[in-house]
Amino acid sequence: MNTKTIQSGIKGSPQQVTIQDDFWGRYIRLVQDVVIPYQYEALHDRVPEAEPSYAVSNFEIAAGRKKGEFGGMVFQDSDLAKWLEAVGYSLSIKPDSELERQADELIDLIGEAQQVDGYLNTYFTIKEPEKRWTNLNECHELYCAGHFIEAAIAYYEATGKRKLLDIMCRMVDYIDSVFGPEEGKLKGYDGHQEIELALVKLYRLTGDEKYLKLSSFFIDERGQAPYFLLQEWEKRGRSSFWSGTKTDSLDLKYNQSHAPVREQTVAVGHSVRAVYMYTAMADLAAITGDEELYNACVRLWNNMADKQLYITGGIGSTHIGEAFTFDYDLPNDTVYAETCASIGLIFFAQRMLRLRPDAQYADVMERALYNNVLGSMAQDGKHYFYVNPLEVWPQACSCNPDKHHVKSERQGWFGCSCCPPNVARLLTSLNRFIYTTHGDTLYTHLYIGSEVVTELGDTAVTIHQQSEFPWDGTVTMKVNPAAEAEFGIALRIPSWSKGMEIRVNGAAISIDESVSHGYRIIRRTWKAGDVIEARVPMEVHRIYAHPNLRADAHKVAIQRGPLVYCLEGADNGEPLSSISLSEGGAFTETFDETLLGGAVVVEGSGSRIDQQGWTGGLYGTVKASVESVAVKAVPYYLWGNRGSGEMKVWIPEDKA
């Protein structure tokens, strides 16, 4: 395997991280072997059972290679960008000349579609060339540019090929000539944040301050009165791109442009837009040392993590606007919890960890990764959830329009197919989320088998992490400094663990000493061959929700290690609502290697309402009798892989 140098944190040293992990290795290979090729076909409209993407077709038309009409969403370009970004990461891990050839061809096509002034966007090039930059609120021009910037960087880092990077630098130079505080430029910003974080990446790669300045401009201009997006909307006669008609009002909270970002305190609006923006804010705070911006990040993080986060790491409580609602409003069945939003949350967590090592960020990152995000992809790599519910009654998904957005089985490829390529780019870049370096200490955030090559103090160090996560909490880290040297290695103490044990070269070290923000920092003089062994107990926990979280009152969730569990009709019969778990009952844990690639299954004792014994009609005065049953729970991320059936995470708990 091959890795490229990655800048892990603004103050940290470069790291080379190679994932060597049974659990995640399988998913990364799935992305490489199945997802990327499948998405390549999908982008070319060659997947018969999926809706056409039009992404490549649009570029062919914009490039003048063929005639035709623009197809798909106004932001369809971004699907190609995200695929190219994933290809970049994948080539960093494993060279693949055929894949590289496919990417190069598409990059050539992209170059042909670029306009002479640098502009790149197939929708406006094909369909409304005179309307560039007239509807930033809805039309995603800068958003698409942001994704291509990310793709260009990933592809350059993997291959050393500059072509896409040069294309995007020309596009950004052009954007910079259109937007900015200077007289005659648009004091605007995109309706869908994305370019802000991409520009920071471009600055990191090139060191060119212009990109940093443009990102800061977009971030700081956002939400300033008199509100660019509102003025723009008035200017175009209040018309809406989506409905094609006049609209009565514009909801600025939807894209977080209702107030200056530094003054925002509560996560509102479209959840993907929100977390992409917070990610850029954290990036900028890290580079500029801007405390005010940092404090806004902390406030917004805290609001999300403490009051608006599903136990699965999902965010966004309503499909209307794909949005946050308000504190403690986390319905399980009308939920949104979009895959992309959890991916954005992982980005935000990563940036917060780069700023300051605090295990609360890693805890949420892990929660979102192992549950919401991992669960969004089918075991075949070809089917995805866009919405990730915590409770599903399949018939309600089809017969109650309030739940039409919730699917009980993963779908092939979406009309708006943002999620599948986002999963692909996250999994292929997962090596970037495991560690950060602060001073001469390497912080371990995720227990994922990997080799990290870095410099701590002035010493080159290679560390091999071996991990049995998520099934067992045994972690071994073999430390190999180039020479004996003092530096720190910090291990995260997962918030779900109790009684974690650490040994260094066989000798137990106190877990209570040198703990800082959820990490046990082991600072000593390390020499080649030193071994850290950690045991993170992975017993099953019952999780309860805050009393204000009304949807989960009187209910319990099951968690084991980082994995949240759920009940499925396939194991427990239906309706699942008849089942309750007995308070205080013991759990058994069994590794079932026949279950979807193998997984630890949890069984507890509970009871089931005896449907046969029900004597009432729709209502009755005699409570149905209950029978004792074994309640079987499987990891949430595996749900919905055995046909359409009921599923639920939160289970009523009964006194035994």
Added chain:
Amino acid sequence: MNTKTIQSGIKGSPQQVTIQDDFWGRYIRLVQDVVIPYQYEALHDRVPEAEPSYAVSNFEIAAGRKKGEFGGMVFQDSDLAKWLEAVGYSLSIKPDSELERQADELIDLIGEAQQVDGYLNTYFTIKEPEKRWTNLNECHELYCAGHFIEAAIAYYEATGKRKLLDIMCRMVDYIDSVFGPEEGKLKGYDGHQEIELALVKLYRLTGDEKYLKLSSFFIDERGQAPYFLLQEWEKRGRSSFWSGTKTDSLDLKYNQSHAPVREQTVAVGHSVRAVYMYTAMADLAAITGDEELYNACVRLWNNMADKQLYITGGIGSTHIGEAFTFDYDLPNDTVYAETCASIGLIFFAQRMLRLRPDAQYADVMERALYNNVLGSMAQDGKHYFYVNPLEVWPQACSCNPDKHHVKSERQGWFGCSCCPPNVARLLTSLNRFIYTTHGDTLYTHLYIGSEVVTELGDTAVTIHQQSEFPWDGTVTMKVNPAAEAEFGIALRIPSWSKGMEIRVNGAAISIDESVSHGYRIIRRTWKAGDVIEARVPMEVHRIYAHPNLRADAHKVAIQRGPLVYCLEGADNGEPLSSISLSEGGAFTETFDETLLGGAVVVEGSGSRIDQQGWTGGLYGTVKASVESVAVKAVPYYLWGNRGSGEMKVWIPEDKA
């Protein structure tokens, strides 16, 4: 008080029923003293805090009395019609010369707005005269006509004045020239059923078979391939009146035009449309003896009552399409349960009772009347619920768009204000829902204090019913036949009662004998001064839901007599989700005369999650401790009268 002769059932004798009841008398007076005058002002756009109605203004414009534009909904006329219908019923109860003058003036106005060919509809007259009958699916022309027919009949019966009746007979004659099976006529029907039941009333009043035939035509043509509404939609280029744009598809289930009505087996689509249609179907079955139609009514009733009925008598599980969803799908918080739908359900129940006395229909009628419908009106008569939820978190109503349709406080007057005048017309005609006569037996369906004058066998009989409902189950019926005679008096045994006792002239009679379909039939030779005393025990019951009703699993509802109870934040603190009721605990019942006009309050023992003792963050592994509390429940119909707060009907039940 004054009553008019009403045809109670097609095979029964005429009844004169006068309500003399403390509980309902107060509501009927509220309608007369407050609601009707308030709605009169609202119809004239003179209620400052409410949205303008435009109803009278539209008629003034259509009549040529003033210039202006049509205002309000396309079916705005129906609000005036429903008001006039309520006025008719009110004048039957209590003459009021000023009210009659107001009505006469409005009827003059309506007459002036009628077109020379008989057509009456202000929207099409003012706005699109050339588009009459081109969009039956959406534009409610026949629906509005139906409401005016009902108004005309009620007003004629109360006052003997024929003017509105003549207007509507002209309109119906015109409709009859446009619609029908004959060559050259439209084989269509309205998108919103209503005229079908109105035409049956008109037939009953006039005996003119033409009206019956037209009603039958509308009913039987509905849902026949190739689907009139679909053809009409194609013909107008698939345009939608509401969106103003082309639509991709037309949902025929929405207005029950997807299949011939006789073949329908499951209640689907817009719930008000459904029950208005079922009412007409039952009417026609009663008159024509059509068994096939009757069987369809029974099937549809059973589906609703056994699988799609809220415990409060509400129907319609989703606001999207204001519609039924599917069996056992009765969410409490995203519910619709529109007031008008429960009123339509009461109509349907009444028609089924006229066909065949079966207490299941009366049970549902009572459930809807005392809970969903009564609860829709504020104690001031000026504020209404359109949606009647079973669980409310006020912040979710404002901050989660999935619940924007649910209000935590009654509203003044709606843009689509169908519900308030519907409540007014139901309450002023409540005397029509208490009894039916079958053969020589008078069936008592509702225990509402009243005097009924009727003929049983060949004997004129006056019966005074005294009732302490809903607070106490004591009912006395004084029987006064003109001469000694044998006939039957049947008393409903409410499904919620256990151990009902009946005495005739002081002597207990067995409750198990002569019971038929939920009625104790007392057949004997009656003489003047005979007294029936009934005691219906009114203890508090715990109600459980069918195990398939997932939303209510592990929960209990409280019912006492016909009243469903609920918890409110005002009595129990918030969040209400913290509270559970202990299984098997005793209840105390206290009449609290200070509570909103006086009501029996129920207290039980339960527990509350100790919020202060919660040690987790958003999630935690230690269950919060609970404290024992008294749980206080108030009648559902009174909820939301003490400011905005949480409310719930279904309460988690804990083992004690």
